[in-house]
Amino acid sequence: MKTLQYLIILLALFFIKHIGYSQTNDITAISTKYNAMLKEQHKGIAILTKKKNKTETLSLGDYNLTENSVFNIGSATKTFTAILILQEHEKGNLKITDSIGAYLTRIKNVDGSLTIKALLTHESGLDEVIGKNILDIFYGKNDALYNANLLDQVEKNDPEMVGSFDYCNTNYFLLGRIIEKVTDQNYFDLLRERIFTPLQMNNSYPYVHKHLPNLATPYFQEEDVTGYLDYRYFANIAYAAGSIASTLSDMQIFYESLFETEKLLKKETLKMMMESGNEQYGLGLFKFNVDGVTYYGHGGNNIGYAFRNQYNPDTKDLYLAFTNCKTIPFKKAITNDLLAYINDTPIENFKSINLDNFKKYTGTYLLKEANLTLKITLEDNKMYLVSEEQGVKSELSQKDETSLYDTTVGVVLTQIENNHDSLSFSQNGFTTTISKVSLNK
Secondary structure, three states, X not given: OHHHHHHHHHHHOOOOOOOOOOEEOOHHHHHHHHHHXXXXXXXXXXXEEEEOOEEEEEEEEOOOOOOXXXXXXHHHHHHHHHHHHHHHHHHOXXXXXXXHHHOOOOEOOEOOOOEHHHHHOOOOOOOOOOOOOHHHHHHHOOHHHHHOOXXXXXXXXXXXXXXXXXXXXXXXXXXXXXXXXXXXXXXXXXXXXXXXXXXOOOOOEOOOOOOOOOEOOOXXXXXXXXXXXXXXXXXXXXXXXXXXXXXXXXXXXXXXXXXXXXXXXXXXXXXXXHHOOOXXXXXXXXXXXXXXXXXXXXXEEEOOEXXXXXXXXXXXXXXXXXXXXXXXXXHHHHHHHHHHHHOOOOEEOOOOOOXXXXXXXXXXXXXXXHOEEEEEEEEXXXXXXXXXXOOEEEEOEEEEOOEEEOOOOOOEEEEXXXXXXXXXXXXXOEEEEEEEEEOOX
């Protein structure tokens, strides 16, 4: 299943360090916990929080990333696209229950009877087209690649996924086309006219280009990739699924305007946006259920940038964080800590590993469901989870007496009683057993 494969692929996004155990709740505790480790890894993160109507910011690690640094928000663009569609719904120019075939000429392998709502909620079963050969396109500097019609490359859909959540950028690429057809305006002009200008998001742009003022330098695999930036990659490829450039300060304005005013959508339309869809996704918004509280937002990842955010409509508290590489370092841990901070719960430091208890689990393991080989290694009194296929290595910390924890994607590895050759593998509600296929020498 694509969802499981996606969760496992996220194992490629590993970064972690550990220090002694303590707990507190203060924004400076986050700096204390992560700043030195980020500098050691040559990574940087900018953070903005709003708690009890007070806004605070942090610049962690390297690069001096701040709330005013410009970056690509990636898939958070989808929320903007959904708003443009819902504005047309409010005007009566379309209904989200309309079939897409009423607005788009026939596209091979795209069922015209699918509804606009199925695209908004990622329940179309359509084939992913934007993610194909994305590195080749980004690095290729090939005009033909940038100008190709991606929709000609859509392959046959998965009919079993129609009506089920299956995140796919193709949905929002098509929504961009529908917006342009209905309004007879360019998607990027609409962003400026309906969102950036009226909200005075003065440091936001419809797409990235290398000459944007205060643009954070993008890195991919520890290489500065500024020279590979091409506006056509963002405008033609990422498009309505991931093109926008903004700042944390502007994104605070955006989320507050969406959830706390009617500048973008009427209250009843916002309610539909939040409550429609499925448990994971509404109309252009992810739903995050944490300890019985539902947060809303939309992260984004692209080559050189990553963005995470969550907003609590009950308290009006939020956090925003971005980095200038493809994934947020310490993503799982740092987002948990940001939620802990805005909710006044303790921020705990990482626990050091009891090597006497865990070093016997070093070895090579097979995650059968993903056909993925993982290694647990011991180096210089530190333990790592390694995926050689992905070319990545993550240092582990101890969760409790019987479990190890990866703080980027939230994988928990738990001992199985009287079995040193297998571990329980848990991530986001998925649990299986991984077993050794060979031992480290």
